[in-house]
Amino acid sequence: xxxxxKILSAHAGRESVKVGEFVNVKVDMVMASxxxxxxxxxxxxxxxxxxxxxxxxxxFVMDHFFPNKDVAAAxxxxxxxxxxxxxxxxxxxxxxxxxxxxYLPEKGLVLPGDVVVGADSHxxxxxxxxxxxxxxxxxxxxxxxxxxxxxxxVPPTIKFNYRGKxxxxxxxxxxxxxxxxRITVDGALYAAMEFTGEAIEELSxxxxxxxxxxxxxxxxxxxxxxxxxxxxxxxxGRSTKPYRVYTTDSESxxxxxxxxxxxxxxxxxxxxxxxxxxxxxxxxxxxxVDQVVIGSCTNGRMEDFEHAARVLSGKRVHPDxxxxxxxxxxxxxxxxxxxxxxxxxxxxxxxxxxxxxGPCVGGHMGILAAGERCASTTNRNFIGRMGSPRSExxxxxxxxxxxxxxxxxxxxxxxxxxx
Amino acid sequence: xxxxxxxxxxxxxxxxxxxxxxxANLSDPxxxxxxxxxxxxxxxxKRVEKGDIIVATTNFGCGSSREIAPMTxxxxxxxxVVAKSFARIFFRNAINTGLPLLECTxxxxxxxxxxxxxxxxxxxxVRNVTKNLTFSAVPYPEFVTExxxxxxxxESVMKKMGREDKSPG
Numbered sequence: 001x002x003x004x005x006k007i008l009s010a011h012a013g014r015e016s017v018k019v020g021e022f023v024n025v026k027v028d029m030v031m032a033s034x035x036x037x038x039x040x041x042x043x044x045x046x047x048x049x050x051x052x053x054x055x056x057x058x059x060f061v062m063d064h065f066f067p068n069k070d071v072a073a074a075x076x077x078x079x080x081x082x083x084x085x086x087x088x089x090x091x092x093x094x095x096x097x098x099x100x101x102x103y104l105p106e107k108g109l110v111l112p113g114d115v116v117v118g119a120d121s122h123x124x125x126x127x128x129x130x131x132x133x134x135x136x137x138x139x140x141x142x143x144x145x146x147x148x149x150x151x152x153x154v155p156p157t158i159k160f161n162y163r164g165k166x167x168x169x170x171x172x173x174x175x176x177x178x179x180x181x182r183i184t185v186d187g188a189l190y191a192a193m194e195f196t197g198e199a200i201e202e203l204s205x206x207x208x209x210x211x212x213x214x215x216x217x218x219x220x221x222x223x224x225x226x227x228x229x230x231x232x233x234x235x236x237g238r239s240t241k242p243y244r245v246y247t248t249d250s251e252s253x254x255x256x257x258x259x260x261x262x263x264x265x266x267x268x269x270x271x272x273x274x275x276x277x278x279x280x281x282x283x284x285x286x287x288x289v290d291q292v293v294i295g296s297c298t299n300g301r302m303e304d305f306e307h308a309a310r311v312l313s314g315k316r317v318h319p320d321x322x323x324x325x326x327x328x329x330x331x332x333x334x335x336x337x338x339x340x341x342x343x344x345x346x347x348x349x350x351x352x353x354x355x356x357x358g359p360c361v362g363g364h365m366g367i368l369a370a371g372e373r374c375a376s377t378t379n380r381n382f383i384g385r386m387g388s389p390r391s392e393x394x395x396x397x398x399x400x401x402x403x404x405x406x407x408x409x410x411x412x413x414x415x416x417x418x419x
Numbered sequence: 420x421x422x423x424x425x426x427x428x429x430x431x432x433x434x435x436x437x438x439x440x441x442x443a444n445l446s447d448p449x450x451x452x453x454x455x456x457x458x459x460x461x462x463x464x465k466r467v468e469k470g471d472i473i474v475a476t477t478n479f480g481c482g483s484s485r486e487i488a489p490m491t492x493x494x495x496x497x498x499x500v501v502a503k504s505f506a507r508i509f510f511r512n513a514i515n516t517g518l519p520l521l522e523c524t525x526x527x528x529x530x531x532x533x534x535x536x537x538x539x540x541x542x543x544x545v546r547n548v549t550k551n552l553t554f555s556a557v558p559y560p561e562f563v564t565e566x567x568x569x570x571x572x573x574e575s576v577m578k579k580m581g582r583e584d585k586s587p588g
Contacts, residue, residue, distance in 0.1 A: 022562040035443050039486055042446075047577050064443075072444035121484040121508055137486035137512035143576050151562070185431050186478035190507050219478060221507055274431060361440045382435040382482060384458035 002157035002253045003226055004192040006246040007132040011115045019156045019255065028114035028131075029057050030144045033100055034077050035064040035361070036119035039138035041083045044145055053148030055088035059109060061100035062093045064357045069364040098329020098355040101125040101213060101297035106331050108239030112227035113246055117144050122297050122379065124215045128208035129235070130227030130245060132192075135216060155221045156255030157192045157248070162199035164263025169413045171307070172207030173299060173377065173397035175199065176214040176223075177268035178260070181278025189219035191255065194248065199262050200225060205234045206303035213298045214379050217275040269410060270395035273383045281400060281412045291374040292323040292405040293386075294398050295353075296360045299377035300328025302335050304398040309341040311402035311413050317349035318408035324366045326353045350405065362386050368393075375404040421498045421519070421538040422548075423470040425530055426463070428456075432475050433482035434509070438491040440483070451487055452494030469496035472536050474527055476502065480509025489518040499538055501545060501556070503527050514563060515572050521545060521556035529554070 001009060001016060009017045011025035030052075032040045037060045044052075052058045060080050065073035077093070084091035092103060101122050104110050112130035116123060119141040126133035136150070144150045162175060175195075180187070193215045200208070208225050215223025225231075227245045235243070251257065266280040271287075294308050305327065317323045325345045327333035333355060336342050342352050359366030360378040368374055368391035376386070381393035394410060403411035436459045438451055445451050456463035473492065479502040480488060489512050492500065499519040513520045519540055526545045530536065534549040543556040559567070569575035 022560065035440070036484065036486070039446070043573055047573055047580065049580070064440075070444075076444060119484055119486075121482065123484075135484040135508055137484055137508060137515060139486060139515040139572060140511055143572055146580075147576060153560070153562075185481060186504065186506075189478065189504060216508075219481060219506060362435075363440065380433075380435070380482065382433045382458075384439055385435050389458040389461075 002192070002248040003130065003194060003246045004132055004157050004222065004224055005154060007113055007115060008152060008154055017154045019154050021154045022151060023154060024149050024151055025115050026149055027057070027117050027144050029059065029104070029109055029116045030141060031059050031061065031100055031104065031116065031118035031120070031123065032138065032141050033064050033120055034062040034066060034073065034080060036138045036141070037080050038076050040119055040142040040145060041080065043139050043142035047142065047146055049146040052087055052089065052145045056090070058145050059090040059092060059104070060084050061103055062097065063099045063355070064361050065363045066093070066356050067354060096330045098331065099297045099300055099357055102300050102328030102332060105129060105209065106238065106329060108235065111235060111239055111241060111243035112231055113244035117141060117150055121216045122213050124220065124222045125209055125213040125297060127212040127215065127222045127224035128205065129231055130225060132222055132224065134222045155190055155192045157194050157253070158188055159194050159196060159254040159257045161257065161259045162195070162197035163259065163261045164199060165202065166199050166262060167265065169267055169399045170265050171397045172203050172210040174265055174268040175262060176211040177270050177275070177278050177395060178265060180214065180218045180276045181268065181270070183218055184276045185217060185274055186219040188215065191220055193218065193220045193223045195223060195225050201228065204303050205230055206301040209301060210298055214275070217379060267397055267400045267412060269400070270381055272381055272392040275379065275381060275395060281410065284410050285412065287394065287410045288373065288408060289375045289394065289404055289410065290321065290372040291366060291368065292321060292401050293326070293359050293366055293374060293376040293378060294401045295326030295328060296357065296378040297328065298379040299398050300326060300332065302332055304377065305332070305336045305341050308398040308402040309344040311399050311417055312348040312350065312405070313344050315348055315406050315416065317405045321405050321408055322366065323350035323405035324353060324359065325350045326358060327355055329355050359386055375401050375410055377401050421470070421472070421540065423472040423498050423536060424468065425472050425474050425532055425534045425536055426467060427530065427532040428473060428475040430476040431478045431481055434480060434485050434488045435482055437480065437488045438485070443485060443487060448490050448494030451491040452496065455491045455495035464495060467495050467497060470498045471496060472538070473497050473500045474502070474530050475500065476527055477504045479505050481506035484508045486512045486516060489513040489516045493518050501526050501536070514566060517571060523554055523556040526554045
């Protein structure tokens, strides 16, 4: 069996599972956000449920329209706060909060070998820890909240092997954009993507979270990386709970194997209006932008801001550009503050915002006007995602975003960083 | 039996196209329905009539997990979606919210905008009345059919909970 199949099998109480089989699995954590939890709460009440299966395994994270962007968002969050209090759920809001997919791993709420379901498509992020994590709708999540179980169809696993050492300024974001560009947005439909190879071993946990995060952009049910020493070091100090590390038995367990030599990869850019519309930075370096966003559940972690700060240090943001920097959680914010990164951003003329999904989902704090273009470290460049249906989004890594903020056009970091 | 006029879309129709996230605070399906496909086809909400059918190519509903996507399509009056393939979260959400989905490549290829389709959900038969052609959609997996027969996921859980409440001890 593959890593993904072993986790599902263990949670279904079975010796083994087969691809395509429908199984009921026990869940270790159930998550919903301010954008989706209200429908889950409605369904929970409609079912006449008295209590969640385990209040410590249900978490509501307020992040999409947080801090409350309007009255409707405020009312929704107020209702969820009351619902959480009534049922004793984990409710994450202003104090020490953050974007769900940054927050859950850093608080040790997801461990290797876990099954996690969330009412957010980017729940697959936690696969970076060697967990089986997948997004669902609010009704499925309500059922998981009540029963502690959920039905799943066992997905085939596609192995992605990345050979070679990554060149400077080429990151997990570039690997996943390159991959989606090659296989297209339904290239892994219903499948689990398992990321392996030298480049993945070298990648930091932050880089692995970025890759797993965007597996859904290829249609995948989850993206997963087998837990190794880096994973164990990440989990240590965040959780004291025991966990299990699974690995794939043999190559023949994979539905297919894809192999890329990434030793000469350039920073990648997904151009409008699809995450699979991918080019190398050198092909698009004449594209002018109006806004730069550095943050999100894709690239809102410490390493992302270190990369951006290395580019922006001692430089100035182009006078025509809004450069918006959004740490993914309060923990990341504090770490960036202590490391002096926030001062680098502020001195460069960037705006540092509170942890929120904000502009990525077209919520607030950086909405685009018609005709405007944004270089963004987020995950989707669909039409109208960040505002006007006539705006454009270019998906990039944090260093490319920072370099573009300096020049006002899509820019390879090597162009602006002093050697 | 579902009978309606076809609105045709291409591949990878994403959830932001189906309903922009700025409307995520709405929960009234009729209100949501007015904004259906707004980002890619601003007049769709006005043009669509009750009972109409959406026909699309591959990966329909990709993107976000927002359950308001199928709710919006239903709210716009659309009776069913026929596509070559569906994104997986959207598929679950449609089953859970009672929006019929049919997977059938041949129908999609043979159908033009404005054609009239007749769909028999019990057999999965899709007839293009305009062109007088009949096709069979890929049947739902047995597991999913059982869920639908039980009245949906929530209903099946409620029945199970009811049984557990009555069980001794």
